[in-house]
Amino acid sequence: MSKTANVRPKRAVRRPDANDGRAAAPIDLGVLPNLVGYMLRRAQLAVFQDFWRVYEAYDIRPAQYAVLIVIDRNPGLRQSQVSAALNIKRANLVALLDSLEQRGLAKRVPVATDRRSYALHLTEDGAALLKKLGELSAAHEQRVSATIGESGRKELLRLLHGVVQAVGSSAPDDDES
Amino acid sequence: MSKTANVRPKRAVRRPDANDGRAAAPIDLGVLPNLVGYMLRRAQLAVFQDFWRVYEAYDIRPAQYAVLIVIDRNPGLRQSQVSAALNIKRANLVALLDSLEQRGLAKRVPVATDRRSYALHLTEDGAALLKKLGELSAAHEQRVSATIGESGRKELLRLLHGVVQAVGSSAPDDDES
Numbered sequence: 024m025s026k027t028a029n030v031r032p033k034r035a036v037r038r039p040d041a042n043d044g045r046a047a048a049p050i051d052l053g054v055l056p057n058l059v060g061y062m063l064r065r066a067q068l069a070v071f072q073d074f075w076r077v078y079e080a081y082d083i084r085p086a087q088y089a090v091l092i093v094i095d096r097n098p099g100l101r102q103s104q105v106s107a108a109l110n111i112k113r114a115n116l117v118a119l120l121d122s123l124e125q126r127g128l129a130k131r132v133p134v135a136t137d138r139r140s141y142a143l144h145l146t147e148d149g150a151a152l153l154k155k156l157g158e159l160s161a162a163h164e165q166r167v168s169a170t171i172g173e174s175g176r177k178e179l180l181r182l183l184h185g186v187v188q189a190v191g192s193s194a195p196d197d198d199e200s
Numbered sequence: 201m202s203k204t205a206n207v208r209p210k211r212a213v214r215r216p217d218a219n220d221g222r223a224a225a226p227i228d229l230g231v232l233p234n235l236v237g238y239m240l241r242r243a244q245l246a247v248f249q250d251f252w253r254v255y256e257a258y259d260i261r262p263a264q265y266a267v268l269i270v271i272d273r274n275p276g277l278r279q280s281q282v283s284a285a286l287n288i289k290r291a292n293l294v295a296l297l298d299s300l301e302q303r304g305l306a307k308r309v310p311v312a313t314d315r316r317s318y319a320l321h322l323t324e325d326g327a328a329l330l331k332k333l334g335e336l337s338a339a340h341e342q343r344v345s346a347t348i349g350e351s352g353r354k355e356l357l358r359l360l361h362g363v364v365q366a367v368g369s370s371a372p373d374d375d376e377s
Binding site for chain 2: 050051052053054055056057058059060061062063064065066067068069070071072073074085089092093095096097100104108109110157160163164166167168169170171175176178179180182183184185186187188189190191
């Protein structure tokens with residue numbers, strides 16, 4: 024707009040990724056937007072980012088939220104069961120539980136009948152935090168269904184369950200990248 | 201069945217995650233199956249695992265496949281543009297392109313007008329491999345829609361695009377975990 028802007032040399036306003044004007048042109052994604060895997064990944068990243076916007080203040084990631092929910096619903100559950108139920112690699116789950124334990128949200132209780140495993144429980148703080156997180160999730164889900172609507176959200180869930188059923192859930196030790 | 205199995209001491213046949221019989225009982229996932237974010241993640245992991253089953257022989261991961269497609273459709277594209285278009289963190293993309301280049305599938309061509317950036321192109325081998333990968337993708341997509349059907353697959357894609365539109369696509373430098 025301003026005169027000074029107009030007299031600025033081209034190179035100064037040129038974006039680093041500019042290449043003979045193509046930078047401004049939309050990038051052709053080819054078949055990708057029609058591939059379920061690609062769109063699942065894009066949607067998952069977008070939703071997880073929105074999740075983070077909502078739960079950032081509580082320093083809770085989606086995987087931590089899921090683990091808190093499962094421990095709350097199944098007190099005394101074993102690590103191996105959480106790993107299988109949530110499809111989280113054993114090593115990642117150990118680190119995740121370490122952090123929840125260090126933060127005083129969950130605790131590992133030795134099992135008298137099985138020296139090798141621990142029963143997982145939420146602490147009072149963990150249960151209180153989970154209650155708070157649950158209250159926040161409505162806002163997140165509403166934002167997710169902002170464009171597709173509540174009926175679209177229900178249909179999406181139905182189709183996602185169908186996909187998981189169709190191709191099966193990946194094993195905890197499978198690489199996802 | 202066999203007598204020997206019956207006389208085996210309980211502890212021997214006990215599963216490591218067994219806890220007073222609950223191991224066999226289904227685990228209560230609470231609200232998780234009704235959360236779009238959780239189901240998106242489960243479906244994405246399942247589909248990516250199936251993708252890997254199909255493309256394992258070619259040692260091609262979903263992100264590599266997406267990058268090959270975008271470079272093929274937009275020869276001369278800059279790294280920063282691929283990073284933005286596919287929502288891949290810059291550092292991850294550099295490593296991914298290094299591997300594609302080392303495998304002789306893609307090449308970085310210095311840009312005369314901009315010393316800082318390179319134009320990306322597929323090699324002949326890269327183009328040939330991409331053609332082969334494209335032929336395989338139908339089988340993968342068919343398995344994905346095995347339960348939801350082709351109309352379900354189209355509806356799923358429509359809803360996923362709606363979700364990405366609603367909550368936006370996460371920036372390349374956002375953490376997704």
